[in-house]
Amino acid sequence: MKRTKAGSISHNVIRRMPRYLRRLDELSESGIERISSKELGEQLGLTPSQIRQDFSCFGEFGQQGYGYNVRALREQIAGILGMDRGFQAILIGVGNIGHALMDNFCFSDWGFHLAAAFDIKPNLIGREFQDVKIYAMEELSEYIHSHRVDVAVLAVPKEAAIPVTQLLTENGIDAIWNFTNVELTGPGSPTIVENIHFSDSLLTLSYFVAERRDENEAKAAKAEK
């Protein structure tokens, strides 16, 4: 699969790629070697034509009447997502979320290497978790200039989000995985930011629960009549 002209592929298509990857991994684990766009669509709640259209953004593959080779498709999607690039990540902030990421999130499963962590708490500095060493924030600039760093994982308290982002940007970091719930950049910023907003997700769930409750109430009211 080829990467096409930058920026030409819709965000919605890009956001579905990791879902395809996860599903293909699960299929592979179950020993399934090929799958049709119809079956894959049913498993993911998408139409077969949407799936074919998504993949066609990156070139031709799959064979009419044969379907997709699960393992080959998985490798192609992994390549599109940059999983074969050896991206190096650093973690800023070793609180609960930082700890959870260090302990439970397997960066290497997704092509990343978590190379170092940084914090301001003296009792954390110099310690190691899962082979990742925690450095002092004062060491950040020097670390960045002497190591390859592709992505900074931002898990600092809310009030530190903006100053730490400025520090990272000044040191040439152009990609941030943001757990702080703070909007880091305005439009037009050269920094690539991917946000994990827990609250946005909970409120989306909340919307659908409220909708469900309203439906049920309306049904109940109708039944009473």
Added chain:
Amino acid sequence: MKRTKAGSISHNVIRRMPRYLRRLDELSESGIERISSKELGEQLGLTPSQIRQDFSCFGEFGQQGYGYNVRALREQIAGILGMDRGFQAILIGVGNIGHALMDNFCFSDWGFHLAAAFDIKPNLIGREFQDVKIYAMEELSEYIHSHRVDVAVLAVPKEAAIPVTQLLTENGIDAIWNFTNVELTGPGSPTIVENIHFSDSLLTLSYFVAERRDENEAKAAKAEK
């Protein structure tokens, strides 16, 4: 703002609502009382017409030439999102992520009350964090039948995700906030699931970083010629 017919509003519009809410909260904190769709759009990287279109899904508000009243708009969006319904949540699994949610995530800011937590580890059962008591998993069914529970927050290890979901569903829970990275339901399931897939988010970031690196390389190659 009125809630319109269930299912008639696109997921993309619904997913933008929490972002509007966050921004309006920030504007309110800065003492700003009204804002035009143009200004709001600039701050969020959206066009004014998209913003007007989004809000028009829920009825008319804002005045031509006056803009939106920040506080009133915030309250209307909060209502749409169900933040005024007193939703009750329970947490299943008090590992790193569960702890992070109990300690740092302010459910009440988003209209939720985290009422109880459940785990299988004997050293956790009976303890309290931030006024939330941890119960044994064996007490889950009884708890659900004697308390209002609107949402279960699923933060158990991967291998427990499906059995715990079955247990929740059997006990009438129809909404799950899913931190397990496991797809919980097939299409057509009556359970409302909102996933936090850390890996999907990281891989989306990875895609854009790879794209950026390719652009830079192409530029460098061009400059060398």
